[in-house]
Amino acid sequence: MAAEDAIAAPGRDRGERAKAGSPGKRRNKLDVFNAVLTHLSSSDSVALSSQFEDSLWAHFNRLPVSYAMDFTVERPEDALTHIQLLEAARDSANRPTFSVRVVQVPRVIDGNTPKYEQNANLEGLEFKNEEDTVHPRLMYEIVFSVDDKPKVLSQLTSVLGDLGLNIQEAHAYSTNDGLSLIVFAAIGWLDEEVDHLKQALNSKIGRIKEPEMKDAEQVPTSPHVKVPTDETSVWEINYNLLSFGDIVASGSSGNLYKGSYCSQEVAIKVLKVEGVNANALREFAHEVYIMRKIRHKNVVKFIGACTRPMLCIVTEFMSGGSIYDYLHKENDFFKMPALLQVAIDVSKGMNYLHQNNVIHRDLKTANILMDENNVVKVGDFGVARVKSQSGVMTAETGTYRYMAPEVIEHKIYDHKADVFSFGILLWELLTGKIPYDDMTPVQAAVGVVQKGLRPTIPKEINSKLVELIENCWQQDPSLRPDFSQILEDLHAITKEVNSEERKIKSPGKFFSFRRNRN
Numbered sequence: 001m002a003a004e005d006a007i008a009a010p011g012r013d014r015g016e017r018a019k020a021g022s023p024g025k026r027r028n029k030l031d032v033f034n035a036v037l038t039h040l041s042s043s044d045s046v047a048l049s050s051q052f053e054d055s056l057w058a059h060f061n062r063l064p065v066s067y068a069m070d071f072t073v074e075r076p077e078d079a080l081t082h083i084q085l086l087e088a089a090r091d092s093a094n095r096p097t098f099s100v101r102v103v104q105v106p107r108v109i110d111g112n113t114p115k116y117e118q119n120a121n122l123e124g125l126e127f128k129n130e131e132d133t134v135h136p137r138l139m140y141e142i143v144f145s146v147d148d149k150p151k152v153l154s155q156l157t158s159v160l161g162d163l164g165l166n167i168q169e170a171h172a173y174s175t176n177d178g179l180s181l182i183v184f185a186a187i188g189w190l191d192e193e194v195d196h197l198k199q200a201l202n203s204k205i206g207r208i209k210e211p212e213m214k215d216a217e218q219v220p221t222s223p224h225v226k227v228p229t230d231e232t233s234v235w236e237i238n239y240n241l242l243s244f245g246d247i248v249a250s251g252s253s254g255n256l257y258k259g260s261y262c263s264q265e266v267a268i269k270v271l272k273v274e275g276v277n278a279n280a281l282r283e284f285a286h287e288v289y290i291m292r293k294i295r296h297k298n299v300v301k302f303i304g305a306c307t308r309p310m311l312c313i314v315t316e317f318m319s320g321g322s323i324y325d326y327l328h329k330e331n332d333f334f335k336m337p338a339l340l341q342v343a344i345d346v347s348k349g350m351n352y353l354h355q356n357n358v359i360h361r362d363l364k365t366a367n368i369l370m371d372e373n374n375v376v377k378v379g380d381f382g383v384a385r386v387k388s389q390s391g392v393m394t395a396e397t398g399t400y401r402y403m404a405p406e407v408i409e410h411k412i413y414d415h416k417a418d419v420f421s422f423g424i425l426l427w428e429l430l431t432g433k434i435p436y437d438d439m440t441p442v443q444a445a446v447g448v449v450q451k452g453l454r455p456t457i458p459k460e461i462n463s464k465l466v467e468l469i470e471n472c473w474q475q476d477p478s479l480r481p482d483f484s485q486i487l488e489d490l491h492a493i494t495k496e497v498n499s500e501e502r503k504i505k506s507p508g509k510f511f512s513f514r515r516n517r518n
Contacts, residue, residue, distance in 0.1 A: 028068065029060045035073035043076070059083050063181065065372055066265060067173040082143065082181055089145035089179055096146040096156075096205060100198050103141040103185065139168070139187045140197065148180040148301070153262055156182060159204045163197075164188050171263045174316070176297060176375075235292055237261065237304035237314065242268060261314055266303055271311040284311050290358055291315070298349030300369060300379035318377065320370025327365060327432050336462075339429050340494045342368075345376035347490060350422065351483035353378070354415045363421035364402045365428055400441035401434070405449045406477055416477035422486070423472025427455050430465070464493050 037056060059079060060068055072078065081099050088097040142160070146152050153172050160167055165186040173181045189197050242261055249256040254271040271284060284305075291302035291313070306312040323342065326332050334342060346368055353360060360367075360378065367380040404420035406413040424435050435455050436444035447453030454473055457466050468489050474480050481489070 029065060032068040032071050032073060033057055033060050036071070036076040036079050039073060039076040055083070059086070062086075062175045062177060063173050064265075066171075066263070067181070070171060070263075082145075085143060085145040086175065086179055086181065092147075096144045098142060098144045098198075098201060098205070100140055100142050100194055100201070102138050102194060138189065138192060139185060140165075140189060140194070142184045142186060142201070144180075144182045144184075146180050146182065148174045148178050149295070152180065153182060156184070159201070160184060160186055162204060163200050164190070169263075172261075173264070174301065178295065235288055235302075235305050237306060239306045239309060239312070242266075242306070242312070242314065244268060258317055261303060264303075265317040265319070267315050267317045269313040269315070281311075284313070287313060294353065294356060294358060296349055296352040297375065298345045298377050299352065300377045315379070316371075318369035318379065319372045320374060322366050323368040323370070323376070323429070324365035326370070327428065328434060331432075333432055334429065336497055337494065340490055340497065342376050342429060343426055344487065344490050344494070346378060346422065346425070347483050347487045349376075349378035350418060351487060354418070354483055359415050360418050360421075361407075362399060362402075363418050363425060364399050365425055368425070400445040401436055403445065403448070404477070405475055408445050408449050413477065415482075416480045419472050419480040419483065419486070420474075420477070422483075423469050423480075424455065426465075426469050426472065427457060430461055430469075431455075431458060462493060462497065464489070464496065468493070 033056065037053065040056075056079065059082065085097045085099060088094050142165075144156055146156070153170070157167060157170070165184075166188040167184055167186045169183075169185040171183045173183075175181065191197065243259050245258040245260075247255050248258050248267070254269060257268040257270065259266050259268045288302075288305045295301070300318060301316040303314040303316065305314060320326075346363075350360065350363065362380065363378070367378065369377050369379045371377065400408070402421040402424045404413060404417040407417050428435060433455075436447070436453075439447070444453070452475055454470075457469060468481075468486065471479070471481055472486070
């Protein structure tokens with residue numbers, strides 16, 4: 001869905017919304033919103049108001065496009081149920097919240113063998129269990145609202161299995177505020193009373209809890225680290241539930257695939273077989289630990305990992321691609337307000353990481369990704385580390401064109417190394433150029449250390465933005481600002497740019513902000 005729709009939809013009048021959702025277009029959130037609103041308008045059970053329309057739109061907009069694509073508009077009341085569940089789940093003491101309803105019941109055809117009456121929500125669902133045709137059982141739709149954390153889906157699956165339920169479908173949708181809406185279709189509950197199933201779920205549901213995190217000092221660092229393979233591991237997911245699509249990126253250590261996990265679009269990072277040695281296992285364990293530790297709207301979300309039959313790390317799929325590809329492969333640019341928003345999103349993610357004692361160590365445009373709504377997130381934690389108490393960490397980690405001089409020189413470094421990289425990244429956003437593109441990476445590294453080399457900042461750039469970039473890439477790390485200060489500076493610059501209502505021009509080109517690819 002386009003970014004404009006995400007912002008402007010609630011304020012449109014009915015005519016404009018109807019036009020936006022007209023036939024012939026690929027269905028999106030706005031189309032589904034319009035259809036649901038139309039169905040609810042014809043119902044006497046819902047009192048519509050402008051406030052209700054806004055809350056309904058906010059509901060669809062907090063969930064991914066896949067939720068709208070899967071939604072059955074002929075059952076608009078499902079949206080009301082989902083809104084209530086998510087609202088109740090705002091209070092952590094209520095989680096998980098859930099609802100249960102019958103979606104399929106047996107009916108008699110000509111007095112003969114009972115058949116299933118299919119609910120529209122489950123069209124196309126096929127049963128291959130012959131026993132069910134002869135001895136039909138009720139089908140239930142069970143919807144949970146839970147914390148959006150790894151392993152919760154498999155924990156809920158286990159709970160339903162313990163109750164004798166046979167799951168026919170499962171769909172998981174993550175909200176943009178840290179919750180998850182998970183929808184199951186299941187058969188196998190022999191008692192026809194829905195209330196009895198609710199009571200049974202209540203008795204089991206307390207087990208859905210997130211284990212305590214280990215202290216940073218307990219992160220494995222031995223070259224002989226053993227990767228946990230225990231089925232109770234909080235992040236281990238079932239490899240058989242992964243579906244692999246196309247390769248979207250490839251590197252020396254492995255490939256990145258677009259895929260799916262329980263109907264959810266994901267990115268699957270697979271370590272190459274020949275690269276799985278003691279060092280690779282250690283790196284894998286570190287990356288999983290780091291990603292398990294962090295959860296922020298501007299950091300790519302960790303979903304889980306596999307240790308068998310191969311090493312995989314599963315994260316949310318970022319359909320917008322990387323900032324690097326946007327700038328250098330699509331040859332696109334940002335208007336200044338959009339550029340500043342990208343910088344703010346990156347800074348929020350990095351500020352969160354630093355507050356949690358995590359140093360990224362490879363901050364660059366290739367590791368800054370955009371989702372379907374153009375929200376920017378920091379990704380790829382393959383070389384990230386929890387800050388060492390001694391300050392001693394591996395030198396020359398990251399990418400030379402973005403690397404801080406103290407890292408190149410094998411000196412003790414801290415989170416200010418990421419600030420240096422951010423300064424280079426911000427310059428790249430402004431110019432659309434690769435840093436030191438007339439040099440090899442090694443030549444650039446030598447120039448940065450020995451000559452204080454930095455990229456040339458165009459004269460047309462806002463003076464406060466120039467000052468911020470220069471502060472970020474100071475040779476002395478102690479002179480560089482923290483990301484909390486960077487955020488303050490960026491907000492002040494944004495306010496100034498907006499108040500002046502003018503566009504800042506890059507050499508020869510204006511920055512422009514693209515619409516979403518969908």
